Amino acid sequence: MxxxxxxxxxxxxxxxxxxxxxxxxxxxxxxxxxxxxxxxxxxxxxxxxxxxxxxxxxxxxxxxxxxxxxxxxxxxxxxxxxxxxxxxxxxxxxxxxxxxxxxxxxxxxxxxxxxxxxxxxxxxxxxxxxxxxxxxxxxxxxxxxxxxxxxxxxxxxxxxxxxxxxxxxxxxxxxxxxxxNVMIDSLRASLPKAVPADVLLAQAGLDARRIEHGYGVVTLHRPSNVDHPEVLGPIIDALYAVSRKLPLVIALHPRTRGNLERFGMLAKLDTPGFLVLPPQGYLEMLGLMSGARMVLTDSGGIQEETTALGVPCITIRENTERPITVEQGTNTLVGIDPQAIVAAAEQVLATGGKAGRVPEYxxxxxxxxxxxxxxxxxxxxxxxx
Structure with missing residues (x-):
């Protein structure tokens, strides 16, 4: 009890x-x-x-x-x-x-x-x-x-x-x-304990020097994005294009990994621009996001967390139930069109992305x-x- x-x-x-x-x-x-x-x-x-x-x-x-x-x-x-x-x-x-x-x-x-x-x-x-x-x-x-x-x-x-x-x-x-937003209570309380990205990569046996000039974070798990090869393939291609300009750290969801294997696409992540990690704990993800130049995601909660952290977020979805992250925060909703994903990432790299502000309460x-x-x-x- x-x-x-x-x-x-x-x-x-x-x-x-x-x-x-x-x-x-x-x-x-x-x-x-x-x-x-x-x-x-x-x-x-x-x-x-x-x-x-x-x-x-x-x-x-x-x-x-x-x-x-x-x-x-x-x-x-x-x-x-x-x-x-x-x-x-x-x-x-x-x-x-x-x-x-x-x-x-x-x-x-x-x-x-x-x-x-x-x-x-x-x-x-x-x-x-x-x-x-x-x-x-x-x-x-x-x-x-x-x-x-x-x-x-x-x-x-x-x-x-x-x-x-x-x-x-x-x-x-x-x-x-x-x-x-009660999620932000957890974020603020946990931020001092977050695991820095370079420490996390070193623990995973990856070369942390690959992110010393900046990196992006990717999370992708929504069934509408990862369950169909005609959707997932172009998204991965867009991420590859971004990774040629900014290393991308991917915490690979089991559903996404399984589908990439099933569709014969997992090898697309085996390039110098991608650093692939297994699913991460909360403190690890918080450390990754807080140090990133941008986050590309289809997660609802991460849209809120990046707004609270002041980190530009590119949301790979056609809609969001969290419009305040777009209207006031750092979030940009781009859909699943590969060109739109790449263009949004290039905009962040060129300008630093949306500054946004932390919403009320x-x-x-x-x-x-x-x-x-x-x-x-x-x-x-x-x-x-």
Missing amino acids: STSLAAEAAAPVICIVGARPNYMKVAPIIRAFAAHNPPIPTLLVHTGQHYDPAMKDRLFADLELPEPDINLAVGSGSHAVQTAEVMKRFEPVIDQFGASAVLVVGDVNSTLACALVASKRHIPVIHVESGLRSNDRRMPEEINRILTDQISDVLYTTERSAHDNLAREGIAAERAVFVG WDGRCAERIAAHLHDWLLTHPRQA
Whole structure:
């Protein structure tokens, strides 16, 4: 049991993690709940949606996140199978421990699954990172976001434009609370411990001198980008063109590596311009990004992290659910056209890229605001049996 749970007789707030991006969001929330006066009792549940034990242990240690009280060990499966399995395994947790609320973050399958179970048990659902929209319902994450917001009782938002999205979907304004971006809490707390890029490359047996005049970072994992050779091939060709002007460090996602092998494209990365690493821990990625001249990615979270770090980001997607990173931050949305990718990278090299600014409330204190608001909200909105 979490320390705060053991200290309190009240039913806990059950906090859900299921996949890597969730860890960075829940870690500061757990700390803020424990530090609140009085502490907010918690129960940390890991659904096991992402289930690499070594990577999980590494990330939990990096983020100083306590070991989960319960691991549902769901594992992989189709979206339907995974969502159903989380629901089946999560409901008995509520039966055993009770809950004053269920707190979910982000937009993964575990987020929607646990929110559905809680809502049907008349337990308040608290959604952190509400109201983000890509307006592309072909993305499973978009469906998860929309449905979770509809059944949530408290919707904590990272940016004010999210409130417009929620209003258009008929969600009452009083349910949404602007608190800022909790991922930036983790980033600010962890930055002093980040592993520098040259140290990381040396540990991996790569020549760190290859990046002494600057480097870029690449992450690529989104199924729409990596599952089809007619899409992945031109993207890799564009990255090769960029790598001839700036060395690119690639933390290669297992899905991407597998597809490159399957499509006969892995050899394209075996050139002097690419430095290929396995998937990295949080502190390692933070060190890579903070020292980079640019980051090329299809990740949602990295768009936010690069904006907070002031590092130019080129997003290889047709849309983004995080428009504030484009409007105020360092992010440029280029789509998947190879010429557009190369042109954007050349622009960064020529001008230094977008300077941007850190958005409102991305100040490292988001979790404190969540804890203060939720404590008061739970006192005035007791669970209805």
